[in-house]
Amino acid sequence: MNAPGNDQHQPTAADEVVGICQDLLRIDTSNYGENQGPGERKAAEHVAGLLADVGLEPQIYESRPGRASVVARFEGSDPTRDALVLHGHTDVVPAQASDWSVDPFAGEEIDGLLWGRGAVDMKDMDAMILAVVRQMVREGRRPARDVVIGMFADEEAGGVLGARWLVDHHPELFEGATEAVSEVGGFSVDVGGRRAYLVQTAEKGLAWLRLVADGRAGHGSQVNHENAVTELAAAVARIGKHAWPYTLTPTVERLLRGVSDLTGLPFDPEGGADREQVDALVAALGPAAKFVGATVRHTTNPTQLDAGYKANVIPGSATAALDMRTVPGHDAEAWDVLRELAGPQVRVETIHADRSLEVPFSGGLVDAMVDALHAEDPGAAVLPYTLSGGTDNKSLARLGITGYGFAPLRLPAELDFAGMFHGVDERVPVDALKFGTRVLDRMLSTC
Known part of the structure; x- marks a missing residue:
């Protein structure tokens, strides 16, 4: 591996994101609730390996045997600033293979789309986070402030054995963090013939x-x-x-x-x-x-x-x-x-x-999200919205951490993105994943 700062011949986040996402989709992390399912240990080890490969020091935490989360800290260029939690979850809801057009755990790429359980909820964002962080470390670039990277277990059952457990038993992992970014926001919709991105603020x-x-x-x-x-x-x-x-x-x-x-x-x-x-x-x-x-x-x-x-x-x-x-x-x-x-x-x-959550659509982090989207898609509108479901931001809020949903994806207007969540034939465009890596990179560099 080349030394940090020497990015010659090194793959970019856009180069890696599809392969990382496919590897995660091929790991069955189905969460049936009540501690039933294969667990997240295999996925946690894979994630930890990707982070350790570029020189970070991830730690795996198990709330129960096999129910594993990964946390690592990426030091920022200004250690005096409050830290940001950038998090995802590696568990998925179950998938009945007979209902699907493809094997839900094969991670197939078909006609420019990546298919599989978790393709939008939320191994796509997991892959984008990992690809961007790996690129930044390889290139010797730091985020604007410390970033706590979390890949949590059990989100699909309320996070009791994942984010909630870490908050209750290892709050020191989030020391200095005041804001968080995770799933179900930043995706595009067509409104009146114009593309608009919805940032989740509630x-x-x-x-x-x-x-x-x-x-x-x-x-x-x-x-x-x-x-x-x-x-x-x-x-x-x-x-x-x-x-x-x-x-x-x-x-x-x-x-x-x-x-x-x-x-x-x-x-x-x-x-x-x-x-x-x-x-x-x-x-x-x-x-x-x-x-x-x-x-x-x-x-x-x-x-x-x-x-x-x-x-x-x-x-x-x-x-x-x-x-x-x-x-x-x-x-x-x-x-x-x-x-x-x-x-x-x-x-x-x-x-x-x-709890329910509602946070301002304003401030430096929001400005960084909006600017990053506009840099990649000039002229697009950016609006806040409320999520009808829930995320691990609920658990982090117990520590006073303000959470947003921002997994940026530029999507075809005809794609029923909302219907993919927990749905049959879940899939995400490859181009959208690559777009997301560019936006996240810009956001982390400036927020």
């Missing part, structure tokens, strides 16, 4: 809940006014059909104003959240409407039902699972309404819950 709160109805067990032929299944079914129907009012946060308002400016569609938030105006502006975002449309209100989706063991036996209890996502700044009101909808006969138990 996340909805999440709560995976269990609804429990207790009743009186008995014979299926008897009259039973304390039937747990009946009580539960009524509660699930009320919750699932509830029409949550539109609640626009500052981030959502700013996004919709930007879409209004680009399209000419009307928007008058001062007059209240006009559903027709909001729906039209959301629809103008094309495939990204799947993300944004869920951020203008709370959502409560029943996801599982369980009761009884025989057709002629009335069970003594019945349970359902519920996925609730709350609008930032309005979490408490959502919980109050949920309990009212559940009713007095149904208990609401928490399986896993985490």
